[in-house]
Amino acid sequence: MSRQDHIREFATAALAAGRVDYVIGWKYGYNQSEVVPAFVKDPADVDQLVWNPLCHHNLVTFLKRKMPDPLDAKIGVCVKGCDSRTLVALLQEELVDKDRIYVIGVPCDGVVDRRKLEKEFADEMIHISFSDGKVGVTTRNGETKEFDKDAVLLDVCRLCRYPNPVYADDTAGPPVAEPDRKHTAPDWTDIAEYENLSDDDKQALLEQIYATCIRCFACINVCPVCFCWDKCVNRSRQPELVSQKVGPKENLLFQMVHMFHVAGRCPSCGACDRACPVEIPLYLLHRKMNKELYDMFAFEPGVKLDEKPVLQVFDIKDQFGE
Amino acid sequence: MAIKYLSGDQLPAFLGYVAEKARVVAPIKSDGVVQFQPWAPGKDVELDVLLAKQSPKAFVFLQSETYLKFGYRMEEPSEVTGDAATDGAEGGNAATEAAIPHETVEVEALNEASAQVIFGLRPCDARGFVQMDNVFGGYGGFYFDPLYNARREATTLLAVTCRDPRSTCFCTAIGGCPAGREGVDALFTQVVGGYTVEAFTDKGEATLGFSALADASDAQAGEAAEVKVQATTKVDVPFTLEGIRDNLRANFEGQAWHDLHMRCISCGTCTYVCPNCYCFNVGDELVECAGERYRTWDNCFNPLYTEETSGHNPREAKFSRFRNRFSHKFWYYPDKYDSLLCSGCGRCIVHCPTRIDIREVLRVMGSPATVAGGSSLAAHGTAPAPSQAADGEET
Amino acid sequence: MAEETQTSQAGAQAAGAAPSAAPGDSPTVGTAASGGPRPVKIIGIVCNWCSYAGADTAGVGRFRQPANIRLVRVPCTGRVDPLFALKAFEKGADGVLISGCHPGDCHYSEGNYYARRKFELLERMIHHLGIPKERFQWTWVSASEGQRWQQVVTDFVAGVEKLGPRKGRAL
Numbered sequence: 046m047s048r049q050d051h052i053r054e055f056a057t058a059a060l061a062a063g064r065v066d067y068v069i070g071w072k073y074g075y076n077q078s079e080v081v082p083a084f085v086k087d088p089a090d091v092d093q094l095v096w097n098p099l100c101h102h103n104l105v106t107f108l109k110r111k112m113p114d115p116l117d118a119k120i121g122v123c124v125k126g127c128d129s130r131t132l133v134a135l136l137q138e139e140l141v142d143k144d145r146i147y148v149i150g151v152p153c154d155g156v157v158d159r160r161k162l163e164k165e166f167a168d169e170m171i172h173i174s175f176s177d178g179k180v181g182v183t184t185r186n187g188e189t190k191e192f193d194k195d196a197v198l199l200d201v202c203r204l205c206r207y208p209n210p211v212y213a214d215d216t217a218g219p220p221v222a223e224p225d226r227k228h229t230a231p232d233w234t235d236i237a238e239y240e241n242l243s244d245d246d247k248q249a250l251l252e253q254i255y256a257t258c259i260r261c262f263a264c265i266n267v268c269p270v271c272f273c274w275d276k277c278v279n280r281s282r283q284p285e286l287v288s289q290k291v292g293p294k295e296n297l298l299f300q301m302v303h304m305f306h307v308a309g310r311c312p313s314c315g316a317c318d319r320a321c322p323v324e325i326p327l328y329l330l331h332r333k334m335n336k337e338l339y340d341m342f343a344f345e346p347g348v349k350l351d352e353k354p355v356l357q358v359f360d361i362k363d364q365f366g367e
Numbered sequence: 368m369a370i371k372y373l374s375g376d377q378l379p380a381f382l383g384y385v386a387e388k389a390r391v392v393a394p395i396k397s398d399g400v401v402q403f404q405p406w407a408p409g410k411d412v413e414l415d416v417l418l419a420k421q422s423p424k425a426f427v428f429l430q431s432e433t434y435l436k437f438g439y440r441m442e443e444p445s446e447v448t449g450d451a452a453t454d455g456a457e458g459g460n461a462a463t464e465a466a467i468p469h470e471t472v473e474v475e476a477l478n479e480a481s482a483q484v485i486f487g488l489r490p491c492d493a494r495g496f497v498q499m500d501n502v503f504g505g506y507g508g509f510y511f512d513p514l515y516n517a518r519r520e521a522t523t524l525l526a527v528t529c530r531d532p533r534s535t536c537f538c539t540a541i542g543g544c545p546a547g548r549e550g551v552d553a554l555f556t557q558v559v560g561g562y563t564v565e566a567f568t569d570k571g572e573a574t575l576g577f578s579a580l581a582d583a584s585d586a587q588a589g590e591a592a593e594v595k596v597q598a599t600t601k602v603d604v605p606f607t608l609e610g611i612r613d614n615l616r617a618n619f620e621g622q623a624w625h626d627l628h629m630r631c632i633s634c635g636t637c638t639y640v641c642p643n644c645y646c647f648n649v650g651d652e653l654v655e656c657a658g659e660r661y662r663t664w665d666n667c668f669n670p671l672y673t674e675e676t677s678g679h680n681p682r683e684a685k686f687s688r689f690r691n692r693f694s695h696k697f698w699y700y701p702d703k704y705d706s707l708l709c710s711g712c713g714r715c716i717v718h719c720p721t722r723i724d725i726r727e728v729l730r731v732m733g734s735p736a737t738v739a740g741g742s743s744l745a746a747h748g749t750a751p752a753p754s755q756a757a758d759g760e761e762t
Numbered sequence: 763m764a765e766e767t768q769t770s771q772a773g774a775q776a777a778g779a780a781p782s783a784a785p786g787d788s789p790t791v792g793t794a795a796s797g798g799p800r801p802v803k804i805i806g807i808v809c810n811w812c813s814y815a816g817a818d819t820a821g822v823g824r825f826r827q828p829a830n831i832r833l834v835r836v837p838c839t840g841r842v843d844p845l846f847a848l849k850a851f852e853k854g855a856d857g858v859l860i861s862g863c864h865p866g867d868c869h870y871s872e873g874n875y876y877a878r879r880k881f882e883l884l885e886r887m888i889h890h891l892g893i894p895k896e897r898f899q900w901t902w903v904s905a906s907e908g909q910r911w912q913q914v915v916t917d918f919v920a921g922v923e924k925l926g927p928r929k930g931r932a933l
Binding site for chain 2: 067074075076079081082083084086102106107111112114164167168169171185186257259260261262263265266267274275280282285288289290291292319320322323324
């Protein structure tokens with residue numbers, strides 16, 4: 046039984062039993078090269094749900110305040126490993142009611158980077174298929190090309206340490222092989238090149254990058270642990286703490302405020318990178334943030350339900366600044 | 368004006384010629400991302416990619432512009448003489464005022480608009496400017512925006528026909544087409560070896576004094592016409608917008624709004640990539656006694672979009688903001704300006720983080736109320752093609 | 763990029779009669795009057811109970827220190843949002859100094875325990891943005907440590923002045 050079948054089975058059962066008002070999973074979008082979040086209310090519609098390496102959305106974001114419709118809905122949600130960590134981060138702070146959610150864990154062996162694929166073609170992709178470690182793409186004008194899945198994985202997936210959900214009510218199939226976390230430290234090589242730049246070069250690069258930001262708030266809104274929503278300091282005009290003007294300095298301040306406010310709860314799932322319409326490499330910030338937190342505390346966000354985010358607590362024996 | 372022809376290798380020279388009198392803006396690829404940027408000789412214009420990430424509206428309707436600078440200043444006492452000094456009531460005339468230290472406000476209005484030519488936009492992009500002209504240009508005496516209009520006056524739009532529309536294009540449903548003329552000052556169409564060039568306005572004609580522009584041959588003109596026809600057939604629109612206003616009104620309380628909006632994350636991406644959207648917000652930033660007033664783009668998905676001074680927010684629920692966007696574009700705006708606030712470019716579909724499909728929304732919500740009222744969304748199918756609708760529903 | 767280096771060289775030259783680490787030095791070298799670059803502007807975020815009082819103690823004791831620092835008083839370092847330091851840089855501050863009660867002495871018992879973790883991360887992230895480490899510092903100064911306050915400020919301003927006014931490009 047494939048994971049997709051498992052997901053459909055769990056969703057059907059939960060809906061039929063009235064355990065949830067709707068189940069959130071993934072389905073094909075406007076063509077079979079795009080997957081989008083699916084909201085299934087009726088067991089008869091469960092066949093929309095798919096599971097494949099295009100299922101990149103972190104669905105936990107739809108559990109945040111003001112997102113459910115109705116607001117007090119009981120919700121079923123599918124989570125990959127990274128997604129489950131953001132859910133645990135929310136549960137650690139009791140920002141989501143555990144009793145009103147049903148979690149379908151989906152062990153994941155990596156999501157492909159659709160942008161990498163897109164850049165291989167001048168024409169529009171309309172169909173992406175998967176088989177045996179290969180990714181097949183068909184374009185609108187009939188061009189086809191095949192890739193090794195490993196070559197087109199998302200960067201965060203290549204460095205993933207938690208491919209199996211750390212929290213789930215039911216799990217869609219057997220777990221995937223996990224990296225040996227006890228004996229291997231996390232791999233931070235994706236930011237190494239940036240880290241080695243001089244101060245001036247960093248400033249210049251950040252200025253260039255953040256000049257393209259359009260302050261659409263896609264990154265903020267898609268982030269599952271970015272919770273304050275309408276009360277967000279980045280949005281506030283009364284008082285206005287973060288300038289609403291759009292320029293590289295203002296944009297970077299906006300992004301840094303967000304990063305700091307999610308510090309300790311962000312597992313670098315990368316949803317923000319994927320949501321950004323102008324392809325800003327947000328991972329340069331959140332990956333570094335998590336690297337430092339790991340260095341300071343050997344802490345990985347959203348792994349244990351009975352932990353608290355590392356910046357929300359303290360230890361009298363902390364040795365910083367001494 | 369007769370159709371002209373520009374040989375492909377003359378394009379950089381043509382842009383250089385235009386650049387002598389105006390800033391040239393064109394779609395340019397940086398780090399794999401195509402955006403409209405100021406062009407300079409040596410930069411490649413990217414015309415193989417159909418649409419730049421955003422429309423070029425940011426060059427006429429700036430995303431962020433400071434338009435007023437102000438400062439408070441204490442004036443030392445001074446003497447005022449002459450008639451003006453003693454006019455007015457006792458104790459209230461200019462002389463009395465000037466005799467004591469008093470505060471004055473200095474205001475400096477900023478409105479800089481230098482000539483620019485936007486090259487390489489598509490007819491859907493140009494159509495967006497026409498809609499903004501309605502709103503900002505005093506249509507029917509509603510409102511005249513001096514900032515927008517100064518720039519609009521100074522801008523010439525040189526569009527390029529779309530040879531290969533995407534599956535997400537639906538300009539023909541809105542009354543446009545890959546070679547549409549709305550808002551276009553001159554249209555370039557790619558043919559073998561170069562481009563045919565047609566000027567539709569005086570502004571367009573004024574940019575075509577370039578020496579290497581020759582009259583197009585009949586064959587070239589014929590080829591261009593063929594390109595336009597072929598491109599139009601590639602635009603796939605399996606729905607109609609006839610009666611959309613009435614249907615949206617009838618479906619206002621429809622359950623389908625709740626179903627359609629679920630994956631919306633309420634950001635502003637669709638608004639900011641749209642060639643037509645024009646909402647803005649105004650803010651003041653003050654440091655002690657000096658400050659500036661600026662305006663920035665706003666988007667109707669912002670949870671605070673309709674938050675009122677009292678704190679009450681009529682559109683606090685996400686679905687109501689979602690409903691508002693489509694209703695504004697296809698019902699409220701047409702009521703006022705007799706035109707749709709959409710170009711059918713499909714950018715909102717392609718860039719939405721969850722790929723919300725405006726065509727799906729229009730197809731569902733454009734159905735007569737009895738259909739959209741109570742049935743589940745799945746009954747309307749999840750893809751634009753009508754053949755996927757279940758239960759024999761009409762679309 | 764070269765701008766920063768030129769400024770710091772000019773700053774170092776103008777600061778030729780540079781304040782040494784010894785307390786009691788004169789305020790602000792490199793003023794417009796002396797023909798050098800403008801004085802550096804430091805924002806200090808200090809807690810009301812210890813560090814602000816400590817700064818007062820320094821003042822009352824007439825310990826001389828550079829006048830480049832402007833203080834923002836908060837009830838406790840636990841209240842300090844990293845946003846404050848970043849905003850100060852965005853608005854053009856050349857350096858940011860944060861100071862609070864020593865761990866164990868917080869007026870609200872625990873505020874600075876939380877703050878300690880935040881500031882450590884903040885410091886690391888500020889460097890990650892390409893802001894040199896000499897421009898940001900966080901420390902603990904108690905109410906009675908007037909002389910320590912003087913030392914901290916003098917050293918910090920000296921470090922910032924070596925780099926000179928900041929031409930921040932990205933923040």
